[in-house]
Amino acid sequence: MLTLFELSGARPEIRFSPYVWRIKMMLEHKGLDYDTKTVTFTNKSALEGSGLNRVPVIKYGEKWVSESLDIARYLDATFPEKPLFESPLAAEQAVILNNWMDQNILMPVFMMIVADIHDTLDAESQVYFRETREPRIGCTIESTRSARDERRESFKASLAPIEAILANHDYLSGSVPAFADHCLMGPVMFAHIPSSFDPFAGSIPIQAWRERMFDQYGSFARKAPRAV
């Protein structure tokens, strides 16, 4: 059996990690059976013995794998059916795609919904989250709320490359979803699970794509428990 280790809020069914969501979509894409175990920011006992402490982590037999790109490649190597990458080269170049998504989509989304993430956490994780995140964002978590409409407005420009692809294709990976789509679903679910604020409200093509992704894999993402 394959086990996926993921991050949860105070309620264990609230699972918002964008990096984990990428892997969840990949596991669903491949139709693999797996169970999940949760950690929180301050309690990672489920990972004991792995030497790892940042999710996503998967364990298959005695093999532990971490880092989303390494996991993606491991999944394609171990379960070659329904590939995540169209070619070995696409698997290599994914490092750039992934990096672009983190810089241009994930970071701006984080700035818009960080206060909602905070609210889903248990009390101990909230302390840790505030101590580690506020220095990075350069303001209090709460003060991000008043800036998010404006952030969403300027975020529109970052979406242009994605919209350019969706102008010609149903999915970023063409006619069926694959790695690029799973990658974008990370920040999408990172907002969708904890927040009622939609960072993608300004983009009709991305909203339509999101609906298609919500429908995939037995409506897996659509059925995920939300905090709101």
Added chain:
Amino acid sequence: MLTLFELSGARPEIRFSPYVWRIKMMLEHKGLDYDTKTVTFTNKSALEGSGLNRVPVIKYGEKWVSESLDIARYLDATFPEKPLFESPLAAEQAVILNNWMDQNILMPVFMMIVADIHDTLDAESQVYFRETREPRIGCTIESTRSARDERRESFKASLAPIEAILANHDYLSGSVPAFADHCLMGPVMFAHIPSSFDPFAGSIPIQAWRERMFDQYGSFARKAPRAV
């Protein structure tokens, strides 16, 4: 005959535009015959009648094409031999690769060599360049010189995704160069032509890749006239 319109410095053989270099490498990759015409920042008379004013521009028969990604796709559609993209999907996703390169490689390189670019220009272009670029960079062109060692140091982190690919492949596109390599050659030549400062001095894998790219297509890039 195909004509490529490109930007030059005061000396017409000094051609540094990173966007044009991408197209030059693509034309060489395909082994196409073409001639070139130059414009400067302030004299674009060669483009008269095209309705276009930003290079690269190509003209083939009566057809004008601008924007490097559109030109790349046009070249593959019109001259299918020696494709630039491994698949139609790769051609679509190239918008993200291109955007990543512009943000993470081209912009930092620009900040390191902008003063050398300025020095290659004719007097009228220098006035235009200063008026348009200084507001963007937030300081005088000259003051960038003292900051460039430090910039190169922090630039190293941006190169990690490229180095990850080159750890397993001779080229970003695998065993032979293609779009991703041509794309990176834009900022590489943007520094190489006008400047003796090497933004890539901190990366042995990228320097080795650059040597391989310099050797390609009859040492085309290696033979290009430099201002230094």
